[in-house]
Amino acid sequence: MAIDENTSTIEGTSNVGNNTISAFHVHPSDSPGMMLFPTQFNGARYLSWRRGVMRALSVKNKLGFIDGICVKLSTNSSQIRQWQMCDDMVTSWIFNSLTKEISDSVEYVTDSVELWKELEDRYDQTNGENLYQIQK
Template identity: 30%
Template sequence: MTTISSGQNSSNKTQEWVSEGKNGIITLIGSENYALWSRSMILGLKGKRKLGFVDSRHTTDKFDESLHEQWEKVNAVVLSWIMRSVIKELLGSIIYASNAHKVWLDLKERFDKVNGSRVLYLHREIVTLN
């Protein structure tokens, strides 16, 4: 059975790395910086052992019912980290969400856009190298 760690102890504050404007935290502003923001968030979540809450490895159905309250607590912390890392204009669409994984997928769907003309340009550049 999987266990959940809240990531809090007396010497390490759970939300330390999320401080707005500190520690190099990147704020999601839209498609133009989604890849950078996503990578930054993934690294932070890995460091806190919480990546499973956004990549669907830690869904409530994978935990014993006795752990659901603790799951809700950790999920809320991850949601707060996501909410603190987006611009205020994006908050309205995620503020009432209750599942970090669903918010992550929503942001990915909305902002993870590949610039088709840039891809074509890079392919042409690669071909001309030969």
Template identity: 45%
Template sequence: MAEMSTTSTLPERLQLHGSDHPGMVLVSAPLNGNNYLNWSFGVKRALRAKMKLGFIDGTSVKPNANDPHFEQWIRVDNMVTTWILNSISKDIVEAFMYTKSSRNLWQDLEQCYSECNGPQMYQLQREISSMLQGNSSLSTYFTNMKRLWDEMAELKPTPQYTCNGCKCGTWKAVPDSAAFTQLMQFFMGLNDAFVNVRHQLLVMDPVLSINRAYSMVQSVEKQKQIQMKIADTTEHTILHVRGDGKSDRRRNVADRRIQYCTHCQRNGHNRDSCFKLHGTPDW
């Protein structure tokens, strides 16, 4: 009971729960030296969920040795270090086994595998600018485009405002401008099959969010798919009916060829339908 009381008085960042064990892996894909950007984003997200992000970004500072939380801080820091090491490929993890703290480990990994943002941003921008839907489905095209946008956003530096609280609202225009750019990039890469809906969405006021625009274009794609299925079914039915009609006519011709009239002694009809015997019908 006393142990539970002690744990409950600790700050959340210094608490370890039953699921927090040394064998835990933070991300599904380990760091292999070439995937640092995505890997680091996943690790930070996992640590943020556990209230442990401060150990690697420097905001959770190591207390003095006489601080009552000193030993617990060391314990949690060792746990975070172990989690990160577990999330590194076996081919490269040996180089970081003796790092003294999770903060030092994170800084070492960043220095070794984080490329300069400039070349990465240039390459990402080239991929975004040249991306076309082509033979891809709409969902695949949008997913690939969104992945590039997210990577670009992760690399871009966050604007720093030196004024004492923005009152003119200029800070709101930064994300709005980025969202509008993404919308234009998405529309530019769409196939010509969506030219009509693209024009309709471009003239809407206010401008749609990228997610809303994707949803509406996706609805049009589904309608086109349904119409194509209906058209294919109708065409198949028509061809089937035409085929049956031709078969019936062939059977009628064949039937007439084997018929024989005993009255006029001719082929092609029988006695019951003989015009010479019964006269011409009033058609």
């Protein structure tokens, strides 16, 4: 991700989290306990749930965390903590949008892009609802 375009620097210190157009910006009203979508995903109607979650993440400028555009920064990056905080926030939002049964089955993912890919692999199929019923 080319984050330099959206960062501001004050005396050599990156201020990317305070830039409201940056993907690293966290609004004061954002919290890990928020619900992105009014209905928790239970294995049925995946495409509808997916569309709602993607729309909510787009509004919050966090879509890049699940589509791979906002890739994990190297551990020696000065912005790794900001990236990690935002990725953890997105991961929490997605977990809150899942039923307990589904969230328990994906709880060991390492980041939001891996979580999203796991959900896509399981449910983004023409017979995803049937597959869910078989697994259940």
